[in-house]
Amino acid sequence: MSWITTLSGKHFNFHDISPDAICIEDIAGALSKICRFTGHIPEFYSVAQHSVHVSYLVPPEFALEALLHDAAEAYCNDLAAPLKQLLPDYQRQIEEVEVVIAAKFGVPFPMSSAVKHADLVMLATERRDLDLDDGTPWPILEGIEPAYFILSPLNPRQSFVLFLQRFADLNRSR
Known part of the structure; x- marks a missing residue:
């Protein structure tokens, strides 16, 4: 079997x-419903919420792209970046x-590049606010400053609604 059934009942x-x-x-x-950092954080924080935050960190013309920058993970799931690097077939599929x-x-x-940078800003913010900073350097974040706001993780239902509201708002302005 090479397909999955999605929430809406479609076959992907x-x-x-x-x-x-x-x-x-x-x-x-x-x-x-997918937790960032493969769930290795003190409380649940979703990829959806992460994506919404990224969409606010870019100029408006990049906001939809930023909101959808991790959308493939809805079908392929999220893997820790170090593991992704070891799986070329997964990288091709995603x-x-x-x-x-x-x-x-x-x-x-x-x-x-604007979305890539905003994604790194969010990573720096998540590192700061989700108790991930144990003093070990993260070379990918060299020179990247965290966002001006403090993260407050939402539950999956709240993240779902927030993501869809942001998508609707961005499509109204297109």
């Missing part, structure tokens, strides 16, 4: 990725999903 086939199998409610639903999602929602692929 990894061998034949159809844009029709992708919907924003499935993305919001899955990302709101890239295939990213390409279809980008085309479906009209955002660029590959990810713009």
Whole structure:
């Protein structure tokens, strides 16, 4: 079997990725239930909430791209970055999903430098606010300052609603 059934009941086939199998409610639903840092944090903090924050850290023209920058994880799940680097087949599969999602929602692929930078700002913020800073250097964050706000993790339902509200707001302004 090469497909999964999504929250909305669609079949998402990894061998034949159809844009029709992708919907924003499935993305919001899955990302709101996936915990950042493979769950190794004191309290639940979702990929959906992370994505919403990233969408506010970029200029408006990059906001939808930023909101959707981790959308492929709704179908492929989230893996710790060090593990992702060891799995080239996973990297290829997630890239295939990213390409279809980008085309479906009209955002660029590959990810713009503005979104990549905002994602790192959020990583620095998460490190600071989610008790991940044990003094060990994170080379990827060299020269990156955390955001001006303090994170307050939401539950999955709140993250789901926040993600969909942000998507609706961004689509109204397009």
